[in-house]
Amino acid sequence: MVLQRAINKNLKITILGMGYIGLPTGIAFARAGYTVYGFDVNTDVIETLKSGKIHIVEPDLQEAFEETLKSGKFIPTLQLEKSDVYIIAVPTPFKKNHEEKIADLTYVEKASEMVGEILEENNLVILESTVPPMTTRLMTDILEKTSNISRDKFMSVHCPERVLPGKILYELEHNDRIIGSEKIEAAELTRTIYSAMVKEGTCYLTDDITAEMCKLIENTFRDVNIAFANELSIICDKLEINVFELIKLANKHPRVNILTPGAGVGGHCLAVDPWFIVEKFPNEAKVIKEARLINDFKPRFIVNKVDEILERNKELTIGILGLAYKPDIDDLRESPAMEIAEILRDKGYKVIACEPNVNKKEVCKFKLYSLEEIIEEADYLVLAQGHTEFKNKIAKLKNSKVYDCLGLI
Numbered sequence: 117m118v119l120q121r122a123i124n125k126n127l128k129i130t131i132l133g134m135g136y137i138g139l140p141t142g143i144a145f146a147r148a149g150y151t152v153y154g155f156d157v158n159t160d161v162i163e164t165l166k167s168g169k170i171h172i173v174e175p176d177l178q179e180a181f182e183e184t185l186k187s188g189k190f191i192p193t194l195q196l197e198k199s200d201v202y203i204i205a206v207p208t209p210f211k212k213n214h215e216e217k218i219a220d221l222t223y224v225e226k227a228s229e230m231v232g233e234i235l236e237e238n239n240l241v242i243l244e245s246t247v248p249p250m251t252t253r254l255m256t257d258i259l260e261k262t263s264n265i266s267r268d269k270f271m272s273v274h275c276p277e278r279v280l281p282g283k284i285l286y287e288l289e290h291n292d293r294i295i296g297s298e299k300i301e302a303a304e305l306t307r308t309i310y311s312a313m314v315k316e317g318t319c320y321l322t323d324d325i326t327a328e329m330c331k332l333i334e335n336t337f338r339d340v341n342i343a344f345a346n347e348l349s350i351i352c353d354k355l356e357i358n359v360f361e362l363i364k365l366a367n368k369h370p371r372v373n374i375l376t377p378g379a380g381v382g383g384h385c386l387a388v389d390p391w392f393i394v395e396k397f398p399n400e401a402k403v404i405k406e407a408r409l410i411n412d413f414k415p416r417f418i419v420n421k422v423d424e425i426l427e428r429n430k431e432l433t434i435g436i437l438g439l440a441y442k443p444d445i446d447d448l449r450e451s452p453a454m455e456i457a458e459i460l461r462d463k464g465y466k467v468i469a470c471e472p473n474v475n476k477k478e479v480c481k482f483k484l485y486s487l488e489e490i491i492e493e494a495d496y497l498v499l500a501q502g503h504t505e506f507k508n509k510i511a512k513l514k515n516s517k518v519y520d521c522l523g524l525i
């Protein structure tokens with residue numbers, strides 16, 4: 117019966133957490149024809165949404181939001197109400213003031229308790245947050261305990277999110293999804309619901325732990341491969357050979373494809389998710405942990421090189437080209453380029469920056485300049501991010517003194 121209602125899109129869906137993931141997911145489900153309640157504990161977030169505005173920066177989302185709000189398919193709310201389906205998309209940061217990097221699951225636990233308090237038999241609860249393995253079972257334990265309903269009588273699923281900020285709406289409708297559950301009927305029901313939204317992608321079914329690990333290893337794969345390239349850059353520095361030339365030549369082999377070294381690894385996914393495996397398997401996840409440490413060390417390695425090249429002359433002005441954590445975005449969170457800028461400033465250098473994706477005069481007390489201005493203003497440049505603007509104007513840098521983290525020059 118629930119399956120038939122899902123096919124008819126006659127199910128009430130509530131999403132807990134109206135952030136970068138929950139809000140676009142709610143809008144995409146509403147566009148697919150479901151009635152979606154967008155619940156958040158943050159009053160400001162819900163008030164903003166109720167006033168017709170979104171509170172996150174994401175292309176095309178405002179227009180899509182307005183459409184679904186107008187059609188009555190998407191309803192922002194501060195009141196968690198009984199629904200057929202609950203989707204949990206709350207934060208999973210690291211624990212604060214903890215020496216080891218360990219997932220703080222208090223948001224997931226709290227959201228599970230809130231759902232447990234209104235849960236009914238045959239309800240479906242889907243965890244979308246990125247979590248360490250076994251967390252979906254922890255959610256089921258909490259739901260069972262809080263609701264007093266046996267786990268045989270409701271359904272728990274993990275369906276991790278793998279969208280790219282800046283392309284979220286498109287990727288929600290085009291990316292393949294992994295749906296994991298201890299119960300096949302729960303996974304199948306979830307597939308029916310998500311298939312309405314995932315127009316171009318395929319929904320693959322598996323168990324909950326495989327789904328949790330799948331999300332984590334996707335980002336870990338990238339992190340480990342980048343760490344290999346970064347480690348090579350450190351070794352080549354000692355050998356006094358050009359790492360970019362070395363990698364280019366090695367990649368001539370038909371089965372070798374080494375990535376490009378850079379300033380490090382940042383953002384809130386690649387630099388975070390591998391630790392969720394390490395925390396559970398500290399003795400086994402050796403490569404994964406070492407890769408994290410290598411990528412975390414890279415900004416400091418670059419600072420030491422620059423300090424050495426400049427003979428510690430603190431009279432000099434250093435210009436950082438690119439502060440964001442990856443090309444062509446404005447997100448500075450956990451950015452290795454930002455870390456380079458901050459450590460150089462702490463060492464006593466005057467540090468200025470050029471970040472073409474940020475439309476401000478200053479960020480974190482770093483004055484922002486155009487590329488042309490910073491070439492004039494700085495004594496030494498650090499090319500930390502491969503923004504398209506820099507690639508397009510690379511010839512302008514040829515006469516400047518530059519530490520090129522990316523091999524673009």
Ligand SMILES: NC(=O)c1ccc[n+]([C@@H]2O[C@H](COP(=O)([O-])OP(=O)(O)OC[C@H]3O[C@@H](n4cnc5c(N)ncnc54)[C@H](O)[C@@H]3O)[C@@H](O)[C@H]2O)c1
Pocket residue numbers: 132133134135136137138155156157158161205206207208223226227230244245246247277278279280281385
């Ligand atoms: N942002 C991304 O690009 C991305 C990509 C893939 C996966 N993820 C994962 O998705 C999850 C959510 O990330 P995000 O970026 O959307 O976070 P976010 O911080 O943007 O939003 C989370 C929202 O959840 C709300 N919240 C907290 N507790 C709540 C509760 N009990 N009930 C209702 N709302 C509650 C917060 O107020 C906030 O508005 C995380 O696990 C993250 O790792 C994020």
